[in-house]
Amino acid sequence: MSEGRAHNxxxxxxxxxxxxxxxxxxxxxxxxxxxxxxxxxxxxGKGKSELAALKNWxxxxxxxxxxxxxxxxxxxxxxxxxxxxLLQMMMGLLIPFLLAVKLFLLIRPSSLDQLKxxxxxxxxxxxxIVLLVSTALDLAYMLFTPGPDEAVEPVITGxxxxxxxxxxxxxxxxxxxxxxxxxFVAGIGFMFWVREKFID
Numbered sequence: 001m002s003e004g005r006a007h008n009x010x011x012x013x014x015x016x017x018x019x020x021x022x023x024x025x026x027x028x029x030x031x032x033x034x035x036x037x038x039x040x041x042x043x044x045g046k047g048k049s050e051l052a053a054l055k056n057w058x059x060x061x062x063x064x065x066x067x068x069x070x071x072x073x074x075x076x077x078x079x080x081x082x083x084x085x086l087l088q089m090m091m092g093l094l095i096p097f098l099l100a101v102k103l104f105l106l107i108r109p110s111s112l113d114q115l116k117x118x119x120x121x122x123x124x125x126x127x128x129i130v131l132l133v134s135t136a137l138d139l140a141y142m143l144f145t146p147g148p149d150e151a152v153e154p155v156i157t158g159x160x161x162x163x164x165x166x167x168x169x170x171x172x173x174x175x176x177x178x179x180x181x182x183x184f185v186a187g188i189g190f191m192f193w194v195r196e197k198f199i200d
Contacts, residue, residue: 076144077144080141080144081141081144084137084138084140084141087137088134088138091130095126095127095130098126098130099126101118102118102119102121105118122168122169123168124164124165124167124168125164125165127161127164128161128164128168129161129165131158131160131161132158132162134157135154135157135161136154138154139151152194153195155191156188156191156192159184159187159191160188162184163184163188167181
């Protein structure tokens with residue numbers, strides 16, 4: 001791209017539902033840049049007069065981080081969110097189902113090895129494992145969104161799940177093990193602070 005003259009503009013456009021300010025142009029190449037909360041966006045092939053009339057860049061702008069057309073993100077993000085919601089609802093139903101099976105096995109033990117494993121698995125570990133699966137679904141959904149904001153919630157859930165699993169497996173507590181749990185709890189508190197300060 002050849003170097004062009006930079007121009008400051010007071011022009012705002014909507015990109016993926018976010019109001020972004022157009023700050024710089026390389027007019028000789030008709031390349032314009034907008035800055036938003038998720039990063040920077042480029043729009044190509046529009047003259048200055050065309051840009052002035054363009055309030056929505058969706059489908060035309062390109063996201064800087066990986067140069068993926070936003071139209072592709074807009075197309076697949078709602079579908080990914082629907083699948084994520086459905087699968088996480090299934091995870092929510094799986095927890096009481098597994099706990100009910102575990103309770104039944106305590107009353108009537110089974111000879112099947114798989115069911116023996118479930119019967120001897122601590123309740124907190126069962127809940128923690130299901131939460132880790134839910135966290136993985138959240139992180140997979142994040143790959144279909146244009147920004148990193150969606151990573152905060154699954155990190156919080158993942159840390160909480162790790163604490164549950166760690167506590168359920170510990171029988172011989174020491175100061176070191178307690179410090180590990182406290183560090184995870186502090187990490188959860190820090191992520192809540194990050195969400196409150198920079199996301200919400």
